[in-house]
Amino acid sequence: MLSTLTSFTSFTPFKNDRGALRRDALASLVVFLVALPLCVGVAVASGVPAELGLITGIVGGLVVGALPGSTFQVSGPAAGLTVLVFEAVKEFGLGALGVIVLATGVLQLALGALRFGRWFRAISVAVVQGMLAGIGLVLVLGQLYTMAGARQPGSGLAKIAGLPGLVADAVTDRGRLTACAVGVGTIAVLVLWRRLPAKARLVPAPLVAVAAATAVTAAAGLDIAHVEVKGLTDAIQPPGLNDLTSLGSVTVLGTVLAFTLIASAESLFSAAAVDRMHQGPRTHYDKELLAQGVGNTVCGALGALPMTAVIVRSAANVQAGAKTSLSRVLHGVWLLIFAVALPAAIGVIPLAALAGVLVHAGCKLVPVKEIGPLWREHRGEALVLAATAIAIVTTSMFEGVVLGLLLAVVKTAWEVSHVHVETHELTGGRLVVTITGNATFLRLPRLLETLEALPQNRPVELDLSEVRHLDHACRTALEGWAAQRGEVGVREPRLISAGRG
Structure with a gap:
């Protein structure tokens, strides 16, 4: 454990190479443009001020980006935690969020110091895919209400049951129909952008989609809801002593465990995926878990959203030609400059456009293409995936993940006991x-x-x-x-x- 901490603190991430510095600077701009709408969108979908998403993105760049673990993956607020954060804020209040994230970071630090990072790779892939699929489905269901300017129900079953009424209201109410059109247009841009020539696709699709929706809304004078802006310093609310006492609740501790499990698993699975995209240094899983723990501890102290390593931003970083960790640190610098110098720019973004971005992100979390081959080759794994996803939609994130883990253990025990x-x-x-x-x-x-x-x-x-x-x-x-x-x-x-x- 001591050797892990020593090597963790003696890391030097950057190289003195002009060519590498130039590539890292360009890559950081690409990552910044991808991260900006996602940071804001995840915060709004989580039921917290938009600035808190930017704060988590800034910490993911400036703090986690400079720490060892993975060279190229980028950390920030993730769509995969949106549902859990929304439920936590609704149940415990915004003040308790900082405490939960802070405790998550401390627990990740302990797990990383005890070299538990490698063991997160032992979590069943079916459970992780089912978890992400369940999160994606809940995210899509919730953001459909936001896209129509309606208040979303509390449970997954209520969201499903309310869809016919939502469609009827959207068709008959002109304001909601307009908001839906903006959201659907945003999704259309995201889907069609991949079919354009490679040179056009150098500009990130989420940025183009949100910018186009914002421009159309402003030019046409559409009366739809926009993001509320408070200012970066006003949004920072460190947890107080009264908030810390909430850690004595079994429910809060269960939420902390769920945050830790999901954030750590998503980060380390993302690291494995990113390692397959490049030929550079491989991820050190224990150090990466420590880095995520530091990031979440800082985010918790600032009252911000939890963070994970995010595959979309990480893939953009690799594909943009990043050479060192400098690219992910610089993307945090650009986010900080934007949040300080241009906070009012966030307030002109229509909520329906951000909802469209998250509906698209939620759909991508559902492994539709993998389900067929998985059913043919590993039927038990497919059943674990489906059961986990359905449980998350119908009950809660924590209960769904626990059920998935139990089913995976039972399935393995059944297969082994021939x-x-x-x-x-x-x-x-x-x-x-x-x-x-x-x-x-x-x-x-x-x-x-x-x-x-x-x-x-x-x-x-x-x-x-x-x-x-x-x-x-x-x-x-x-x-x-x-x-x-x-x-x-x-x-x-x-x-x-x-x-x-």
Whole structure:
């Protein structure tokens, strides 16, 4: 642990190379243009002031960007945590958000110092995909209401049930129909932008979509809701002593654990994906978890949104030709300059445009293309994915993730506990029952059914020599079955015979 912390604090991220500096500066501008609308959009969708999203983006650049772990991935507020943040703010209040994020950062620091970073890679991919799919579905459902200028219901089921009424209101109400048109137009730009020539696509699609929607709204004088702006310094609200006492609540601690699990898993899975995009230094997972912990601790102290490493911004950084960590630090500088010098520019952005950006982002979180092949090749994994996503939509984020993890463990235990039972007849009418594989309680019903179906008047020899694992439940059940048969002979390390003479 000490060696991890020492190397963590002695990191020098930048190279003295003019060519690399130029590429990093250009890449940082691209990342800044991608991050700007997403930071604002995630904050608004989370039910907090827009400036808090910018603060998290700034900390992700200036603080996390300068720390070791991953060279190219970029951190900031993520769509994957939007639903959880919204629920936390609604239940505990905005003041408690800083405490929750601060506790998340401290817990990540502890996990990173204890070298737990690598173990997050052991989380079932199906659970992570199901988690992201559930988040995406809830995000899409919620932002459809925002796009229509309506108040979104509290639960996922209520959002689904309210869709027919939302559509009817949008069609009959001119104001809501106008807002929907702006949102749908934003989504159309995002979808069509990928089909343009590569030179045109140098400008990030989210920036173009939001800028176009803002320009059209202003030029046409459309009367729709815009982002509310308070100012960067006014938005910073460090948690007070009264807020810290909320950590004594079991519900709040459960939310902290959910934040930690989801933020850490998303960051480290993002790191694995980013590593496949370049030939540079690989991610050190423990150091990256420490870096995320530092970032969330700072964000919590400022009362801002939680952060994760974000694949969209990270991919933009790699594709823009970044050479060192300087690019992600500079993107934080540009965000800071924008937030300080041009805060009023945020206030002209229509909420419907940001909702459109997040609807598009939410759809991308649902792994539609992977579901078919996953169902054909690994049906159990597909079921875990679907169950996790459905549970998140119908209950809550924390309960859905816990259910997914439990299902993944049960599925693995079921697949590992393969037991094969063969019965052979020897001369004199003696039966030999050979059991091979891993005999666990999950396979006990089938095992006992096979043994109980044997003829009662025949001597039986039970051969356990090929059993790789025999748990306590199976051993107890086999000994009980043998005792019911009559005489019992036990030869260590196996139960060898049972039968009536």
